[in-house]
Amino acid sequence: MAQQFYVSPEQVMKDRADFARKGIARGKSVVVASFLGGIALVAENPSPTLHKIGEIYDRIAFAAVGKYNEFESLRQAGVRYADVRGYSYDRVDVTARGLASVYAQSLGTVFTAEQKPFEVELAVAEVGVRQSEDHLFRLNFDGSIADESSFLAMGGKADVVQADLDKHWEAGASLRQVLRWAVSALEAPRVDATRADAAATASGSSDAPTPSLHLGAGSLEVALLDRNASRVRGAHRAFRRLDAAAVAAELGEV
Amino acid sequence: MDAHSRSEFPALEGAGSSSSFLDHVSRNNPALLPFGRTLPAGTMPATPHGTTIVALSFEGGVLMAGDRRATMGSMIANRHIEKVFPADKYSVLGIAGTAGIAIDMVRLFQVELEHYEKIEGTLLSLEGKANRLGAMVRANLPMALQGLSVVPLFAGIETGGPETDQAVGRLFSYDVTGGRYEELEHHSVGSGSVFARGALKKLWHPGLTAQQAVEVAIEALFDASDDDSATGGPDLVRRLWPVVYVVTYDGATRVGDDALATVVQTMVTRRSLERRES
Secondary structure, rough: OOOOOHHHHHHHHHHHHHHHHHHHHHHEEEEEEOOOEEEEEEHHHHHHHOOOOEEOOOOOEEEEEHHOOOOOOOOHHHHHEEEHHHOOOOOOOHHHHOOOOOOOHHHHHHHHOOOOOEEEEEEEEEEEOHHHHEEEEEEEOOOOOEEEEEEEEEEEOHHHHHHHHHHHHHOOHHHHHHHHHHHHHHHHHHHHHHHEEEHHHHHOOOOOOOHHOOOOHHHEEEEEEOOOOOHHOOOOOOOOEOOHHHHHHOOOOO | OOOHHHOOOOOOOOOOOOOEEEHHHHOOHHHHOOOOOOOOOOOOOOOOOOEEEEEEEOOOEEEEEEOOEEEEOOEEEOOOOOOOEEEEEEEEEEEEEEHHHHHHHHHHHHHHHHHHHHHOOOOOOOOHHHHHHHHHHOHHHHHHOOOOOOOEEEEEEOOOOOOOOOOEEEEEEOOOOOEEEOOOOOEEEEHHHHHHHHHHHHOOOOOOOHHHHHHHHHHHHHHHHHHOOOOOEOOOOOEEOOEEEEEEOOOOEOOOOOHHHHHHHHHHHHHHHOOOOO
């Protein structure tokens, strides 16, 4: 049997993290942003059936980027965890904080103990009674957890998307407004790329982006956590998907 | 993986894992189930029992109603109990039998449907829902043999089928062995069901509107309470009305207290004026 070379733990962790980061950066981005009427979850996702956004419980939703099979198994485990908890205690006892912390443990265990780390990044969102009571958690492949205020972007060129959101996002926005911000943020990496191309060819025409850069309703997956679901619709489940027609209507594309 | 198995977070199972909450709980936390335990020998003390549930279809949907009484032997255990529940957006269920187990079975069934919907991303078919409920009733069979039986009545409309503009309501009844039977037009379960069914047979006709269906259900429950001591009639003193749910394509909605008060008052006034044996 061949002798194994010594590799320092720092190097092992760094290699694993680099591997996971590369996998996540290959995909498309997801934006989660709070607004006056709830929390909007917007993903660039051309597939109408392979969802990146899902319902976990009454006021809790899930969004993910990375490898589908990995985050799908995490989503299902989250639904099981929430349903068992809500069934054995009460519906109000299922919280995003509790869910995020078990996700963090699970991701952390996989990162250190398994053959390969999960190439995923997750967001767990819980809509509150008021916008200041919304909770957004960001979970990384290594199990690190961050409590974000009001909005987050992940996957693909997440830093560019996040920076674009940072410029626009304000409290008290309408659904229409926040969807526009989210879509423009998701388009930002492509706009950047074409600008860079234009600069490289030095044609000097850095005008508005061409229509091909535009993300239409058909290539978006949009869902909401409705803040007033119980009061307005009489439903305890706040999660609902917006179909392409509804998204197009909100974005004014009709 | 040791930390994994210790934590309450479910294992990250991939393909082949079930979409059923019942299966998941039976495997991992069987103590949470309302049934599935073997009882030691002994006599069961009196426990609250739920009584009469009626259901009927109407033009564009289905309706289910239940009285508000639970009895414990000859005592009234509860006069506010609710025995009809929305199962999900397009179906409702009512329960007769041992209240303690029945109410937990309803909660389990509600989670079962919601769980499937969240995992799979689509609603279960109406037949599928009816079969899952049958499985739960069958799982309760050992306890039914000890006298703790639960007999549900399930009603709903088929969704996602061909685009018919008229929803067709369907009813399913069960026996304690989990046997599932589709009922046509109307059905009733519980101690007062015999009397309610007589009323339903005379009052039901094709083409009922939702409002007429509410009236028929209230009359049937009134007749059941007239002859069955375990069925509660409308309580005019406490202003307690039966629980009535209507299921149409817009979803399952509970009929409001004001609407029920009007129906009950009208019926009581008419019957008092007639001065007959009801």
